[in-house]
Amino acid sequence: MIVEIEKLVFGGYGFGKDEKGNTYFLLNSLPQEKVEVLNTKKRKGVFFGVAERIIKESELRRQPKEDHFLSCSCFQILDDTFEDEIKKEIFIETFEKISGTPLEDLGVPLFYEKTNRFYGYRNKMEFSFIGKDLAFFKRESHEKVKINGCVLAKEIINESAREIVGLLPDKKIYKSLILKADSNNRVIAGLFVTDPDFNFNLEKINFKKLNGFFIYYSPKNSPASLPQKLINSVGLDIFEEKLAGKTFFHSLLSFFQVNLEVFEKAINDIKKYVCNDKVVEFYSGVGTIGISLSDVAKEITMIESQREATELAFRNILVNNVSNVKVLNKRSEDSLDLISKEKVVIFDPPRSGLHKKIIKEIITKLPKRIIYLSCNPSTQARDFSLLKGYYKVKFLKIYNFFPKTYHLESLLVLDSI
Numbered sequence: 359m360i361v362e363i364e365k366l367v368f369g370g371y372g373f374g375k376d377e378k379g380n381t382y383f384l385l386n387s388l389p390q391e392k393v394e395v396l397n398t399k400k401r402k403g404v405f406f407g408v409a410e411r412i413i414k415e416s417e418l419r420r421q422p423k424e425d426h427f428l429s430c431s432c433f434q435i436l437d438d439t440f441e442d443e444i445k446k447e448i449f450i451e452t453f454e455k456i457s458g459t460p461l462e463d464l465g466v467p468l469f470y471e472k473t474n475r476f477y478g479y480r481n482k483m484e485f486s487f488i489g490k491d492l493a494f495f496k497r498e499s500h501e502k503v504k505i506n507g508c509v510l511a512k513e514i515i516n517e518s519a520r521e522i523v524g525l526l527p528d529k530k531i532y533k534s535l536i537l538k539a540d541s542n543n544r545v546i547a548g549l550f551v552t553d554p555d556f557n558f559n560l561e562k563i564n565f566k567k568l569n570g571f572f573i574y575y576s577p578k579n580s581p582a583s584l585p586q587k588l589i590n591s592v593g594l595d596i597f598e599e600k601l602a603g604k605t606f607f608h609s610l611l612s613f614f615q616v617n618l619e620v621f622e623k624a625i626n627d628i629k630k631y632v633c634n635d636k637v638v639e640f641y642s643g644v645g646t647i648g649i650s651l652s653d654v655a656k657e658i659t660m661i662e663s664q665r666e667a668t669e670l671a672f673r674n675i676l677v678n679n680v681s682n683v684k685v686l687n688k689r690s691e692d693s694l695d696l697i698s699k700e701k702v703v704i705f706d707p708p709r710s711g712l713h714k715k716i717i718k719e720i721i722t723k724l725p726k727r728i729i730y731l732s733c734n735p736s737t738q739a740r741d742f743s744l745l746k747g748y749y750k751v752k753f754l755k756i757y758n759f760f761p762k763t764y765h766l767e768s769l770l771v772l773d774s775i
């Protein structure tokens with residue numbers, strides 16, 4: 359089938375139509391291209407697939423750096439200088455469609471933090487396996503593709519991954535390998551295997567680079583990197599990072615932002631909207647945002663559901679010697695009593711966005727300001743559509759936390775009307 363691509367949409371798909379007027383969402387395609395697609399899947403009346411042949415090429419198209427680019431970063435085919443513009447367009451399209459509000463009605467400009475670094479920025483990678491070879495899942499398919507590293511990752515992560523794989527015995531028990539690196543190029547690695555009795559001599563690992571190495575049993579049918587039992591380990595599962603003038607400990611399995619250079623810019627922007635306020639921060643992780651605000655806020659209560667992240671946040675409060683920050687190990691939706699009219703409420707939720715109970719509580723209590731950092735414009739726009747009758751937009755900005763991928767981060771500041 360021949361498809362003419364009109365625009366790029368969220369997910370990194372080129373949106374277009376064939377001569378019969380059928381709608382397609384195609385990876386490996388760019389606006390104004392004419393492409394051929396052979397295999398498609400029909401979902402809800404539209405076709406999804408990967409452009410196999412480019413008949414008319416966009417002048418923005420570039421040779422991808424890796425064969426597996428569709429698995430990790432579909433915008434490797436896009437000239438770097440256009441990525442910011444394209445992401446801005448994708449954000450506007452998604453936000454307007456889902457929130458039902460044209461951007462021009464918000465009364466504030468849409469800011470965009472220009473991208474400076476497109477590759478080698480990720481401080482964390484999660485690899486899958488084919489046998490004992492590293493692999494990624496293919497998009498629009500259940501198959502995997504063998505890889506040798508990834509250009510999005512810091513080089514030390516790729517080097518360590520190859521080194522670990524080189525030492526592994528030939529078995530079909532490897533599920534996933536997570537590697538995290540800090541800014542001093544120290545690495546923590548976690549190998550997830552389906553054999554609870556896997557016996558591996560950890561002395562073989564070169565500890566000049568590895569801070570710690572952990573082998574977990576994770577049953578075949580459970581999600582990829584969900585540990586059921588620690589089989590063996592050596593070294594430390596923790597490291598220290600400097601961010602926005604503070605020190606943060608984080609671990610292999612606790613959430614930590616992958617692109618610190620850009621995250622720091624978002625923290626600095628958030629700081630501008632807090633001034634001697636009482637703050638409650640939901641979904642706080644190891645405390646990066648809350649603790650960074652300790653100099654400008656009156657007091658901050660952070661809420662985090664993961665036990666390990668909460669303990670690390672507690673440690674981070676101590677190590678930074680901040681007396682006006684506390685952390686509670688609770689689910690956000692069970693901490694509604696912390697929302698009140700005079701507070702600034704901060705959210706940085708997972709991709710699913712805000713819990714319905716939280717939205718309901720906000721509409722009831724109307725806290726004076728909401729600062730909402732999001733990694734998913736669709737759910738942020740959905741939540742905004744529920745709040746917009748009660749709040750006006752004070753600030754809106756996009757950050758390219760994940761260059762070359764279709765993902766983006768957006769910061770929305772709302773003031774009660």
Ligand SMILES: C[S@@+](CC[C@H](N)C(=O)[O-])C[C@H]1O[C@@H](n2cnc3c(N)ncnc32)[C@H](O)[C@@H]1O
Pocket residue numbers: 613614615640641642643644645646647661662663664667688689690691706707708
């Ligand atoms: C996107 S991360 C943000 C963390 C932190 N702001 C940062 O940038 O490092 C979301 C965090 O929310 C936590 N989380 C997920 N569901 C939650 C819930 N229902 N209540 C509280 N925290 C939750 C996760 O464990 C994770 O640490």
